[in-house]
Amino acid sequence: MSKIHAALEIGTTRTVLAVGETNNGGRLKITCHAEIPSAGIRKSQILDISQATQSIKSVLREIENRNDAAGSKITIANALLAVSGSHISASHAEGNAVVEKDKVGDDEINEAQRAARNIPLPKGRELLDIVDQDYEIDGLGGISSPKGISGTMLKLNTLLIHADSNRIQDAKTAAENAHLEISEPLFAATCAADAVLEEHEKRNGVLVLDIGGGSTGYAAYSDGCLADAGVIGVGGDHITNDIAYAFQTTNAQAEKLKKEEARAVLGQYSTENSRVRLTGSSTLMETRSISRRSLDTVVNARLKELFTVIRETLEEKDLLHRMHAGVVLTGGGAGMREIDALSRHELGFDARVGKPIHLDGLENVLDPWAAATISGALLYSHRTDEEKSVLSDLFGRFFK
Amino acid sequence: MTSTSQPILLLGIGTAGTRMARGVSRAFGEGIRCILADTDASSALEGEDFTLLGGDRLSGRGSGGDLVAARLAAEESVAALDPKIEGVRLAVIVTALGGGTGGGATIEILKHLADLGITTLVFATTPFSFEGEDRQRNTRSAMSLIEQESNSVFFIPLDKLVCGEDVMEEAMKRAVDTLAGGVTLLWRLVQKPGYIRLDADRIRRLMVDSGRGRFAFVTVQGPDRAAEAVDSLMRSELLAVASSPVNSILCGVLAGEDLRLSELGRIADGVRDAFGDHVSFELATVNDEKTFCGRICVVVMLFETLVKSGKGPSSGPHRRGRASRDKSTTSPAVDRGRFWNTTPTIWHGENLDVPTFMRRSINLEF
16 A cells, blocks of 8 residues: 655745655655635745635635545545744754774764754754764864774764744644644754755756745755855845835736746847736726836846845855755746746856656646756655664564 | 024925924924025015025915926025025925925925925925816825835825814814924924923934834823823824834924823833834933913824835935935835735835836926
């Protein structure tokens, strides 16, 4: 019987629930995927729990209805939760162990890992993930497998990704009110990265930007491991807000302009395409037009600024120059026309729009880059289960 | 001290701004250092210190309600103000938003004054609510830029200066005269101080860490005039709506020789009680029997808190002589749009929730 995995993403723009199953070949396939517009959420923060609960109930109902229509019954009781928001940050920690017998053994490795995991977080923070980066032996770093290497002091460098406990609890509360238990919260940007990256990209150094509605998460990989991660509190909603302000439109009109007309870079504007018609929200409202160049200028200014913030963040940490495999853009914001070209120009690296590659089931989805986070969360569940199966197999054989 | 050597300058910009500044000048009498600036040459009257903005570009015909044209005009002509503002430490600017020159030229002049290290305090009226979308849009565009470029700004809705039953021409005149009256009182506090003095440096200290402000004044007479003054101020619509907590208060009391200590105490206590004991409070007085004779005028200026990021001045090119101000972290709720009720995203002192094109002063064609 194939294992079922479920993942939930409560985003600023959409609430998404996806269900996946592992097929006979051991590969994960998304069997059902539903998303509905979110309510009560701004900049990835839940401002109204009852509205967020309603969004979750709606997406659960949608999944159940689709399965009913396909002739199968499904009830989702728990799911992984992909989390974003500017309250998430990463900090470096280290665990040390004295090498007793001149060469590093399992005891020292376990001791260093235990020590790294015992670093207390500031009050009010909750750990989302702890990533082992590399080992150092007597100051010599970049060691991925230290067993058998001679030395006197072993150090493990780790990256702790942590979030505001209250924000996580708000999401859990909203889900619990919708009768959905959250099994584990995960960081959205690293989920997206796991879904869209190949191993060689992580080895060569790559930056993943998950541009959501309320915020933009980033995950920077170098030498095969996660070097840094974080969230900037600017997302697609900021572009919409800028458009609404510049042209005095409603949010709905601004969102439509962003999705259907705007470009990330300024281009050539002929007389025929120099204006964009802006239809009113009712038949009584006057139809007017705005300058296409101005629309693109507003979008370009906002995205350029976002890339500048990302660039300066990584430069401060001496990481930008290590992204040899370039930049991969995911999330709903990656659908902006020519955003890869702008990214290339602003960050100085090759850029592509990333689609999930390690699972199946998204072939008919029009914007697969927007499903990167939810795909990554399902992959995490799938891989965790695989590891548990391997372990239980080993123990099973041992105790037979 | 001659008017040209005073450290405080009154600067009227645009047609309504020049009218207001003229009103202050006349009400105050001799000794006020005043410059008028407009894109419309017909604003000038003989004997005044008038600077025509954008003479080559606009030929003295005015900006025609075009903010961009007014900014360009001011950018071309702003250096002409330099010989006239030697020694100025504080510039009080009066203008009206909604048209082109009031909003557009003011922004460029503020930038120039900041470059020269001059502290700026702006009084800007905003149009009547019925004045139409074009004027409202011009106003919204100008407001956040003026707030960024000035040290403190008081936006005064014209709707709150007049009564709905006024005849149009009278309403406009009354609005202008009312604001001019308030600024005149401020001038008196500085130029003709009584026992408790107010000078340019004290005003500048109050403006540190402030963004927008609120401003109101009342004139009363009678046996309970102190209590009535406090009561009228608390009911004033001009002090009603805040966008940020109050950081500091300036309270000016102008009266004749009959001003009693108990009245002064009653007014000071009343204003302080209304806005919190923790707020920095400055009191100044004017004793002028000839002007006030039995009346008492109370002026209140509330300087609202500027939200700081702690990361230092805003990003962008460094300007020579610019006083360090985290001005760009102030953003009134209206400029953050749909993010008004969320934790702001601050980066190097800038609030990224405010539209980028506004913070970068990017001109858009419509």
